[in-house]
Structure formats: structure tokens, C-alpha cells
Amino acid sequence: MSRFGGAGFFLGSILPMHSVGTVAPQSRHFAEALPLRSGASLRDYTLVYETYGTLNADKSNAVLVCHALNASHHVAGVHADKEKSTGWWDNLVGPGKPLDTNRFFVIGVNNPGSCFGSTGPMHTNPGTGRIYGADFPVVTVEDWVDAQARLLDALGITQLAAVLGGSLGGMQALSWSLRHPDRLRHCIAVATAPNLSAQNIAFNEVARRAIITDPDFHGGHYYEHGVVPKRGLRVARMIGHITYLSDDSMEAKFGRGMKTDTLNYSTQDIEFEIESYLRYQGDKFSDYFDANTYLLITRALDYFDPARDFDGDLSAAFAGAKCQFQLVSFTTDWRFSPARSREIVKALVDNKHRVSYAEIDAPHGHDAFLLDDPRYHNVLRARFENIAHEHEAEKPVLRGVAV
Amino acid sequence: MSERKDMELIAQLVPEASRVLDLGCGSGELLALLRDTRRCSGYGVEISDDNVLACTKRGVDVIQLNLEDGLAMFEDQSFDVVLQLDTMQHLRNTERMLRETARVGRIGIVSFPNFAHWRNRLHIAAGRMPVTKALPYEWYDTPNIRVGTYADFEVLAGKCGLRVLDSFGIQRGEAIRSLPNLRASVAVFKFERT
Numbered sequence: 001m002s003r004f005g006g007a008g009f010f011l012g013s014i015l016p017m018h019s020v021g022t023v024a025p026q027s028r029h030f031a032e033a034l035p036l037r038s039g040a041s042l043r044d045y046t047l048v049y050e051t052y053g054t055l056n057a058d059k060s061n062a063v064l065v066c067h068a069l070n071a072s073h074h075v076a077g078v079h080a081d082k083e084k085s086t087g088w089w090d091n092l093v094g095p096g097k098p099l100d101t102n103r104f105f106v107i108g109v110n111n112p113g114s115c116f117g118s119t120g121p122m123h124t125n126p127g128t129g130r131i132y133g134a135d136f137p138v139v140t141v142e143d144w145v146d147a148q149a150r151l152l153d154a155l156g157i158t159q160l161a162a163v164l165g166g167s168l169g170g171m172q173a174l175s176w177s178l179r180h181p182d183r184l185r186h187c188i189a190v191a192t193a194p195n196l197s198a199q200n201i202a203f204n205e206v207a208r209r210a211i212i213t214d215p216d217f218h219g220g221h222y223y224e225h226g227v228v229p230k231r232g233l234r235v236a237r238m239i240g241h242i243t244y245l246s247d248d249s250m251e252a253k254f255g256r257g258m259k260t261d262t263l264n265y266s267t268q269d270i271e272f273e274i275e276s277y278l279r280y281q282g283d284k285f286s287d288y289f290d291a292n293t294y295l296l297i298t299r300a301l302d303y304f305d306p307a308r309d310f311d312g313d314l315s316a317a318f319a320g321a322k323c324q325f326q327l328v329s330f331t332t333d334w335r336f337s338p339a340r341s342r343e344i345v346k347a348l349v350d351n352k353h354r355v356s357y358a359e360i361d362a363p364h365g366h367d368a369f370l371l372d373d374p375r376y377h378n379v380l381r382a383r384f385e386n387i388a389h390e391h392e393a394e395k396p397v398l399r400g401v402a403v
Numbered sequence: 404m405s406e407r408k409d410m411e412l413i414a415q416l417v418p419e420a421s422r423v424l425d426l427g428c429g430s431g432e433l434l435a436l437l438r439d440t441r442r443c444s445g446y447g448v449e450i451s452d453d454n455v456l457a458c459t460k461r462g463v464d465v466i467q468l469n470l471e472d473g474l475a476m477f478e479d480q481s482f483d484v485v486l487q488l489d490t491m492q493h494l495r496n497t498e499r500m501l502r503e504t505a506r507v508g509r510i511g512i513v514s515f516p517n518f519a520h521w522r523n524r525l526h527i528a529a530g531r532m533p534v535t536k537a538l539p540y541e542w543y544d545t546p547n548i549r550v551g552t553y554a555d556f557e558v559l560a561g562k563c564g565l566r567v568l569d570s571f572g573i574q575r576g577e578a579i580r581s582l583p584n585l586r587a588s589v590a591v592f593k594f595e596r597t
Contacts, residue, residue, distance in 0.1 A: 345466060346476045349446065352422070356446075358455050359467040375452045382459040 018095045020052040023077035023087075025117060028154055034112070034147055037303075040137040044126040047151050048117030049073045049109040052093060053101035055157070060391045062105045062157045063384075064148060064184075065089060066165030066172035069240070069297050070289060072116035075108035076101070091372040098381035103388045104161065109151055111144040113297065115290035122223060122290055132292075134220025139296060141168070141304045145175045149183065161387050162186035166369035167336060168297070171304045174344065177321040178306055186387055187321075188380070190328040191369035193340035194314050194347070195305035200335060203243050204298040207236035211291045220292050229291045234282030236294055241281050246332035246365030250274065314343060315350035325355040326383050328376060330368040356383075408576030409514075409589060410436060413488060416512055416569065416593050417441060421483035424507060426470055426500075427490030429454050431463030438463070445482060470494055477507040487513045492547040502563050505596045510568070517572060517583070517590040519552035524585075537588035553584040556592055565594040 027048045033041040050073050055062060065075045067088070076087040076094050093099045093106055110118040113136060121136035128135070152160070163184050165173040170192025177187040196204070211217060214232030218225050242250075257273035270276045310316035325348050329341035338359050348355040358379045362368040368376070410433050417423060420442045425434050428447025431454070437443035447465040449455050458465035468476070471494060485508030487500065492515050494500050504511040516537040517523075526533035532542040540547065551559070553572060560567055572579035572587020579587040 342468075342476060349466075349476060350478060350481075352444075354444075354464050355466070356455075356459060356464045357466045357468075358452075358459075361452070375456070378456050379459050382456060386459075386462050 019086075019090060020077035020094045020101055022080050023050050023052065023074070024080070025050050025073060027117065028151060030150060030154075034143065034150070036137055036143045037140045038138050042112055042119065042137055042139070042143075042147075045112055045119035045147075046117075047109055047112070047119075047147060049107060049151060050075065050077075050087075051108075052076055052106045053104050055105040055155075056391075059157050060159070060161060061103065061388075062107060062152070062155075062160050063099060064152070064160050064163045064176075065093065065099075065106060065108050066144075066148070066163065066169035067108065067111065067114075068165070068167040068169045069294075069301070070285070071169075072114065073108040073110040073118075074116070075106065088370065091370075092377065092380065098377045099164065099384050100388070104384070107151075107155075109148050111139070112147055113139040113293060113300075115288075115293040120290065121220070121292035121296065131221075131223045133223055134292060136292060136296065138299060140300050141171045141175050142179060144300070145172055145179050148172070148176075149180055152183070158183065160184040161391055162188055162384070164188040164190075165192070166190035167192055167366065168301055168304075170336075171301070175304070175306065177323050177325070178317065181320055181322040184323045185390070186326065186383075187323050188326045188328075188383065189341075189344070191330055191333055191336045191341075191366055192327075192344075193336045194307060194343050196302055197340075201302050203239060203335075204302055206239055208295055208298060210235035210239070211294060214291075217291060220295075222291065228286070230286040233286035233289060233291050233294065234279070237282045237285035237289070238278040241278060243335045244366045246334065246363060248332060249364050249367075252363070253277075314347040318344075318347045318351050318353065321348070321351070321353055325353060326379075327355065327357040328360060328369075328379065329357075330360050330362045330364070330366070330376075332363050333366045333368060335366040406576055409573050412573060412576070412578055413486075413512065413514060413591060414441065416591075417443060417484050417486075418510075419443075421445075422481075423484045423486060424448065424477065424482040425486040425488070426474075426504065427487065427493070428458065428463070428465065429489075431458035431461045431465060433486070433488065434458075434463045435461050443484075470500060471496060473499070474503040474507050479506055480509055482508045484508055484510045484512060487511065489514055489516075491515045492549045492551070495548065497549045497551075498559065498563065501559065501565075505563065505565055505594065510593060510595055511565070512591070512593045513556075514573070514589055514591045515551065515556070516547065517553045517587055518550045519554060519584045520574075520588040521585050522588070535588065553587065553590040556590060560592065560594055564597050566597045567592055567594045569593040 025048050027046050029046045033043045035041045071088040074087045076090045079085040095102050110116045112119050121132045125132045163173040163176040170189035173187045173189045211232035214229035216227040217229040254274040306317040307314040327341045329338040345357045360376045362373045423443045423445035425447045431447050434447050448468050450469050455465050455467045485504045487504050522535050523533035570592045572583030573589040574587045
């Protein structure tokens, strides 16, 4: 500390940002069935989660980070003895980072139906003793939020300082404010939407058809056949990936770049670098992602529509929310465009809820929410600093004093 | 609103505990003042990333929008007061924004540089566009694309069907109530829809 002399005031900005380091997932089993929106229930399930930072004495500094389509509970840090295992939001979460683990207790939970450890379609159905496969119940954003709430119950956390999520994770953050309005003080929803547009559902449907029509899919029971519908997964990932990037960023990254200098006049071999990139992304994805999980999660995206229970009136849907909101969108995100975030902001303004909205002029499309654009990260940093001051100021002054 | 005294003069026009929408709220200084001293709540609207961040740091709720795109997000008469301070002169569609201000707020308050201040008149009389403290730019680089006078605004207010509730000039942090069009570099109007 001393070599910084009197510059202590600036320490936060000049110290290098650190990683939370090596982390290990934990898991918790829930014997009580989780009732689902569909009317079905999830019996005997396990949630895998990670935590970073320290829960304070009054358990007021917890922040839940909700994951999107292909991510997991592994938000930050690295897993021991595993290369390239950096958490998916490591640039945001860690000591000295915008979501500062020196101040907050951060929780990442893998949602049920996913393929990273929590109970999903590749696990055994306690009702039949067989692997779930296609029989895994359809889960919704609301179901995930309820599952996350049960994990908080188990951890003894009654109210979160904040729920944070991007994209589908942002939908979960919004849903938290509606389903459990007393259990969070801040909702931070990035690059998200109040529901999917027809175009968005269309992309999801193309991805699902690619998987379902793969001969190795076997009606979703491919585990029993010892195969994986990799072709479908690859195509699903390729189309998804196109929608996460902006036209400009794809142009800047690949343009019309070719694999070789001369044209090969082939319809099937890779000619353009963008083809090579998409195939690589598809191959990589099909090695680790589960096809049934892809179907389940895209369906959860399609179904999310909090206004549906209020005759399509989003303002009515948000009437019961009690927390403060921070919305962020990115100008070149055409999958979850700024106009969709503005719909949410309008609904919150209509209800006189406290809301701030930043529209970041970033070139990277939907992917921008995972990148570290300083304008974006500075807004989240400022927001979390205020949240930290809030719960630090609220600490009872007379704590421990006998009266 | 860079001058603290100017800001305090305008804050006094805002009723206690009002719901306030501040269009072009800058760093959120006035909203913070209204929150801390007059129990007001509401939002700022800003286009600049730096100002959005400054508001966020202050804990002032801010919505990043381009005012040129209109105020479709805000319902009719949904705020007690809509402020448009030192902002109007930067907007291409001044008249529409003034009508929008009156639509969204039960009371509107605007301030803008008064082009008819005597110093400006001297500059013009000498054959040059004014460059003063209130209008510090050259004609070719000014962000003030709509330069009007205190007297001009009275005409526009009438055309837009606004009833002026109060108006005055500000010069060196003091309210100017006699001959404001001549004596004040800043014009302030408080109005409602008729």
C-alpha cells in the first residue's frame, strides 16, 4: 500500500483488476418438487452454483447473476487444472471490477434444464428411472427464478442487493422484480427485451428444426442410442451466432476475406473466412452443449412475456415491482434492440418506478453485453458503487449494543 | 445550467415534492438539488454518455434518449414539472419539443440564452455575431442552432397555446424582472397548457 503514497484516493482506479481466482462449483439437492408454470413439476432436483466474495453478517450484500442461453453458474474465475476455463462474465465480476467481489457476495446458478450440472434432460427421471431426454419438463424463465429463490432460501438470503442479467439473463432479472418483488433492491437488465419478436422466435425455430430433424436426435432420446445430434447443434449455433453479431462487426472481422487467394469454384468447401468461423463455432458448441437443453432454453425465451397475463399491457405487468431498475442496451444489437429496452423503461416510467437507462453506442451487436466497453462497464460500476453505499449506510448503528 | 445561482433561481420555481422530468439534464445537478432540498423525484433525459454516467454516479435516475426523437415514452401530463433548461437552443425541432414539454408536464419550465441581451445587440450593431459568456461560440461552431430572444419566446408560447405563469431574465445569478429582454443574458419561462 505504501508505495502508492498519498494516492490512496485513486487506488480503486490504478490497481490492476484481479480475478476471483480458482473457484469450485457447489451443489445443493432439493427434495421438494418445484411446481412449474406448465402445471408439471420438477422432482428431486439439484442446482449447481458458484459464489464469489463474502456474504456479510446481515446477508444484505448478495448479488445474483443470471445466465443466458449457453452460459452457466461459472460466472467468474477459473476452474482448477482446466485451461480456458475463465468464467463467462469474468471481465465484470471480481475484486475491483464493476461488480466488485470485495464488496458483494456474488452468486451464479445453473438453471434447471441446462447442461452444466444442474438437473437437466441428460439426468435420470426419478419417475421412470430412465434418462429424461425429451421428457424433461418444459421450464420457463419464471420457473428458473423460483428455483433460484429456493437456493437463496437455502443460503439464508431473504433479500438480494441486486439481480443482474444480460439477454435471457436480463429476462430473469426482470422476472425477479415481478415474482419476488420484496426479495431484491435493484434489478439490472442488460440487452434484453420484454418478450421475443416474431423474428426472434423465427430464429429459434430454425435452430430447433435443425436439431430435431438431425437423424441422430431420435425424438430427444439420443442418449440411449449413444449418439449426439451434432449436425443440428452446429447449425443451431451457427444461426445463433449470426444474430449475436452486428453486420458492421462481422464486416470488420471477416469482410469478404478468403481462405485462399484464388477461387476454388466449390459449393461445399470453405471459401470465405466467415464460413470457417461459423463452422468452428458450430463444431466447438456441438462438443459441449446438449441438444435437448438448446430446445428447452430457446422455448423459455419464446415463452417469456410478462405482459401476457395482463392483456398485453406491460405497464400493468410491472405495477407490482418494488425495486429500482437499471436497463442497458446497445445500439447495434438487432436481436434485442434498444427499442425493446425502451418498452421496458416506458412501462417502468408509467408506474413511477425508479429506473435509469443507458443506450451504449457500441458496434458489437448483441455480444456487446459480454464485452468490456468502458462506457457500459462504467455505468454498471457506478451503479454497483451506489448499491454498495446503500447497504453499507443501512447497517444498524446500534448493532451489538445491549439495551 | 452551469451557474449555481441560476440553478437555485430555477429550482425555486419547482413546487415541493413534484414529479420532475428534466430534458437535457446534464450531469443531474439540478435534479439532485431538487431531490435533496425540495423532496422532488423523477428522471433526467440525456443523450451524452458522459452525462449519463455523471447522473448515475449521483444516484439521479437518467434515461438516455435523443430528444430529437420526441417524448413518446412519456404519457400526457404524467409529470408535475417538465424542465427544458439550456437545451431548447440545441434542438432542431424547437416548436415540437416545446409542445411536447407542455403535453407531458402540467407545468413546463424552459431557460435559454437571450439573444436580445444588450451585449449581444452591441455585437450585432458592430456587425459581428455575439460571442459572450452566455453565447461563447463562434457563429460557425455553435451548438446553439436556434437562437431566439426573450420577446420571441413570448410569441412562440402564444402560438403553441401556452399560458405563461411566470417569466424573468437572469443576469449574473440575479433575477431580472424589468426589461429582461434587454438586460438579461438568460431567459426563463414557466408555463402551462391552456
